[in-house]
Every structure is written in C-alpha cells, then in structure tokens.
Amino acid sequence: MQTIKRTPLLLAGMLASASGWAATSVGTQIENTATATYYAPSDATSQLTVSSSTAFVVQEKIDVAVTSSTTNALEVQAGSTAQVIEYTIKNTGNGDETFDLTVSNGTGDAFDVTNVKIYLDDGVPGFQGTETEVTQINLTPEQATKIFVVVDIPVAQSIDDIANIEFNVTSATPGAAAGNQGDILAGQGDGGTDAVLANNAGGAIKASSYKVTATAGLVVITKSILSTEHPTLGSVKVPGSVVTYQILVQVTAAVNNLRIVDDLPLNLTYDAGSLLLANSNLAGTPLTTTNASGNTDSAADADAGRYDANAGSNGRVTFVLGNQAAAGDYTIQFTATID
Amino acid sequence: MRTLLLAFAFLPALAMAEVSLITEAFKIVPVQQADGSVVEEWQTPEKVVPGDKVGYRISYNNNGKEAAEGVVINNPVPAETIYIANSATGANSTITYSVDGGQNYGKASELTVTAQGNTRAAKAEDYSHIRWMLTQPVEAGASGKVEFKVRIK
Numbered sequence: 300m301q302t303i304k305r306t307p308l309l310l311a312g313m314l315a316s317a318s319g320w321a322a323t324s325v326g327t328q329i330e331n332t333a334t335a336t337y338y339a340p341s342d343a344t345s346q347l348t349v350s351s352s353t354a355f356v357v358q359e360k361i362d363v364a365v366t367s368s369t370t371n372a373l374e375v376q377a378g379s380t381a382q383v384i385e386y387t388i389k390n391t392g393n394g395d396e397t398f399d400l401t402v403s404n405g406t407g408d409a410f411d412v413t414n415v416k417i418y419l420d421d422g423v424p425g426f427q428g429t430e431t432e433v434t435q436i437n438l439t440p441e442q443a444t445k446i447f448v449v450v451d452i453p454v455a456q457s458i459d460d461i462a463n464i465e466f467n468v469t470s471a472t473p474g475a476a477a478g479n480q481g482d483i484l485a486g487q488g489d490g491g492t493d494a495v496l497a498n499n500a501g502g503a504i505k506a507s508s509y510k511v512t513a514t515a516g517l518v519v520i521t522k523s524i525l526s527t528e529h530p531t532l533g534s535v536k537v538p539g540s541v542v543t544y545q546i547l548v549q550v551t552a553a554v555n556n557l558r559i560v561d562d563l564p565l566n567l568t569y570d571a572g573s574l575l576l577a578n579s580n581l582a583g584t585p586l587t588t589t590n591a592s593g594n595t596d597s598a599a600d601a602d603a604g605r606y607d608a609n610a611g612s613n614g615r616v617t618f619v620l621g622n623q624a625a626a627g628d629y630t631i632q633f634t635a636t637i638d
Numbered sequence: 639m640r641t642l643l644l645a646f647a648f649l650p651a652l653a654m655a656e657v658s659l660i661t662e663a664f665k666i667v668p669v670q671q672a673d674g675s676v677v678e679e680w681q682t683p684e685k686v687v688p689g690d691k692v693g694y695r696i697s698y699n700n701n702g703k704e705a706a707e708g709v710v711i712n713n714p715v716p717a718e719t720i721y722i723a724n725s726a727t728g729a730n731s732t733i734t735y736s737v738d739g740g741q742n743y744g745k746a747s748e749l750t751v752t753a754q755g756n757t758r759a760a761k762a763e764d765y766s767h768i769r770w771m772l773t774q775p776v777e778a779g780a781s782g783k784v785e786f787k788v789r790i791k
Contacts, residue, residue, distance in 0.1 A: 321791065322688035322791065331694055331716045333712070334711070334712045335710065336708070336710045338706070339707070340704055340705060341653040347655070349659050351659035351660055353661040355683040357686075358685050360687035360688050483685050544767070
C-alpha cells in the first residue's frame with residue numbers, strides 16, 4: 300500500500316519540476332561571463348586569469364492560455380437564461396498584458412445563443428449575477444483569473460440542437476490581434492522592449508458548445524429590470540427612482556387560458572396607468588404607446604392588462620392573454636417607484 | 639612619458655603566453671531549408687524571449703609568444719537560463735559540470751543532487767557551471783572556441 304500511495308506523489312513532483320519555471324521577467328539583462336585560467340611554461344607557478352562578458356535584454360513575450368470548466372457541451376434547456384461557462388485565463392507571457400475578451404457565435408451549428416455577456420469572477424465561488432461585466436482584463440505574468448460567459452438559449456430549439464461559441468482572448472497590444480506567431484512588435488513590450496507574439500499570435504481561442512437536452516416549457520417567462528431612473532439623480536436605486544420592469548412571455552405551442560401574474564415586491568408603489576403590452580418580443584427595448592398598446596389598470600374593460608392594489612402583499616399586475624392558437628411572443632412592461 | 643610607462647607595463651605580458659577570451663551570445667533559430675530540413679541558425683541575440691534557445695561561443699586566442707598550458711575555461715550557466723543537456727562542445731577538451739555553484743566539477747554521468755534527503759542523478763537543469771579543460775597547450779598565435787546552449791526560463 301505504501302508504495303502505491305507514493306507513486307503519484309513522485310510523478311507529480313517530476314512533472315512540476317519539468318515545466319515549473321516562471322518566465323523570466325521582461326527587461327531582465329542576462330549576462331554571461333567566461334573565465335579562463337592558464338600557465339605559461341616559463342612560469343608554471345603563476346596562474347593567469349582572463350575573462351570576457353556579454354549581455355542581452357529579455358524582451359516581452361505575449362502569451363496566454365485559456366481553459367474552460369466544461370470539456371463536453373453544456374447541457375441546456377431551450378428557453379433557459381443565464382447559462383454559464385467558466386473560463387480561466389492565464390498570462391503565460393513575461394510582461395504585464397491587457398487582453399480583449401470577445402465571444403463569437405460559431406458557424407455550422409443549429410442555432411446561436413443570445414444575450415451573451417462576459418463577467419469577471421468576484422472571488423465568490425460560482426456565478427451570482429452580481430459580478431462586473433468586462434471586455435478587457437489586465438494580468439501580470441503568471442496571473443490567472445476566472446471569467447464567466449453567460450448566455451440565453453432561444454425557446455424554439457429542439458432536443459440535440461447544438462450551438463457553438465468561441466471565447467476569444469487577444470492581446471490588446473497594437474498589432475497583436477492581426478499578428479502571427481513569431482511576429483515582433485517593435486517597442487510594444489514593457490519598458491520599451493520589443494514584444495514577440497508566442498502561441499496563437501498573442502491570443503487564444505477556446506471553443507465551447509451548448510447542447511439542448513430539454514425543450515422549453517409551453518410558456519417561458521423571463522422577467523427583467525429594464526432601467527432604474529431617478530427623476531433628477533439619474534440611474535440610481537434610491538427612494539423616488541422609477542423601476543421599469545419587463546416580462547417576456549414566449550409561447551412555444553398552443554395553450555389555453557394564458558394568464559400572466561406578477562406580484563409587486565414590498566417597498567415599491569405601482570405607477571398607475573403604466574401597463575404596456577406588445578404582441579412581439581421587444582425584450583430590452585423600452586415600450587411606449589408607439590411600439591406597444593397601453594392597457595388600463597381596470598379589470599372591467601376589454602384589454603388584457605389590469606392592476607389590483609389589494610392582491611398579493613403589495614399589489615398585483617395581471618395580463619389575461621387567453622387562448623393561444625400557436626407559438627408567439629408578448630412583451631409586458633410596467634413601472635413602479637421605490638418608496 | 640605616459641606612453642613609455644604603458645609600454646613597459648605591457649612588456650612582461652607580451653613576452654609570455656597571453657590568452658584573450660571573447661564571449662558572444664546568439665539566439666538560436668530553427669530555419670527551414672529549401673530541402674525541407676530544419677537547421678538551427680545562430681543569430682544576433684535580439685528579441686530574445688522566455689523559452690528561446692541561446693547559444694554561447696567563447697573564443698580563445700593566444701596573443702603571446704609562448705604556449706599557454708593547463709588552459710581551463712569556466713563558465714557559470716547564466717542566471718534565468720537552463721543548460722541544455724549535451725550542448726557543450728569544444729575540440730580537445732574534457733567537459734565537466736558543477737551542481738554546487740562551481741566548487742566541485744564532475745562528468746555528467748557522475749553528478750548527483752540531494753534534495754529533501756533523496757539523492758538522484760543530476761539533470762542538465764541542475765548544472766550551475768560548465769568547465770572545459772583543454773587537453774593540449776594553446777600554442778602562440780593559436781586560437782579555438784568552445785560552445786554551449788541554454789534555454790531562457
């Protein structure tokens with residue numbers, strides 16, 4: 300038992316020593332001095348010494364490594380939101396470097412993911428949705444950081460549909476993105492050195508995919524806050540700020556008696572007469588009476604929308620959409636003011 | 639007056655063996671040839687980055703009037719670099735290495751390293767110094783060279 304247990308440890312140690320060098324910092328001067336000693340036959344007691352030196356400066360190597368948490372396709376349900384793939388980006392070069400982060404939809408697949416966002420890990424394990432969106436990161440040599448790519452899956456997708464994405468991490472040094480491995484970017488290294496592009500021309504691409512393993516429900520509802528605006532203070536969440544809510548209703552097949560109910564949270568007051576309804580997917584676009592129809596708060600009239608101040612704990616918005624003969628989308632919007 | 643004094647100072651040295659050394663560094667670049675083979679070219683050491691191979695050439699020349707005997711060339715492996723196994727060359731020389739900062743030298747096969755109580759055969763990356771002991775005197779006016787290669791950490 301003892302021997303068996305020791306073997307992995309030894310192997311691990313060997314691997315670490317074989318590749319564990321920290322890259323020499325950019326700007327390091329590497330000096331070599333050779334020394335020779337010798338005797339002259341006429342005076343074999345006096346050893347003579349001579350030496351000679353040469354030096355050069357290590358330039359900046361731009362290199363990066365990207366790995367992802369999922370090697371297989373991420374299994375998703377059609378219509379699901381905030382599907383997360385986690386990536387780790389490591390600066391494997393020897394200088395401070397800024398990297399541009401982008402996600403591109405792949406080709407030759409069944410569908411494209413939507414609402415793609417890139418977040419920087421805040422150190423709290425997992426993705427909470429409170430992280431900061433990023434388009435660039437700065438990394439010191441050997442520094443690694445986690446990034447979350449968060450996407451939505453369209454509701455219409457079928458089982459086994461695949462979507463491919465590419466997560467691109469590219470050096471922001473001018474000339475790096477369009478460069479090839481081995482290219483030299485004169486004067487672009489730290490401290491006035493030259494920068495040399497290493498693997499993947501100073502950038503790295505990590506391909507990932509999503510596989511639909513469950514179809515969407517008959518109705519998929521996505522609620523979001525479009526904006527929070529104070530009349531005088533701007534986009535802040537303080538008493539008096541107006542919160543604009545949107546509810547995207549995606550009907551994937553015929554349903555009867557569809558009714559959307561949304562109870563208001565506490566500490567908000569519904570803004571009377573703010574109900575709007577569009578017969579299409581306008582999620583993310585502010586609804587007005589131009590692109591949507593205003594609905595009265597009354598339950599007695601013919602329109603779908605109504606507001607009941609006495610329902611729920613703090614009032615209730617209801618849209619009675621009735622029988623749906625086929626798939627289709629609705630966008631609902633209303634506003635409330637922070638007490 | 640000054641000129642005269644300088645001339646006198648050099649006279650004894652000129653009368654004997656006088657070996658000079660020149661150390662040069664080169665960036666080793668694999669270059670594909672027309673026939674498809676790849677040959678390592680030694681180029682000027684510009685644009686050296688981590689992971690690159692660097693070659694050192696130490697040229698010796700006896701400018702004196704007598705032969706130089708017992709010539710030993712020592713070269714520490716430069717900081718931030720790793721010696722590449724079997725890369726040291728030199729005509730008519732015995733090449734030994736040190737793994738203890740230049741105190742003791744031995745042939746590659748004889749060197750060991752003790753770490754955390756375990757003794758193992760030394761690897762090229764353990765070498766701290768390289769030594770060439772020339773087996774023949776360097777005659778007056780004669781020259782030669784030794785070489786070795788490292789990789790930048």
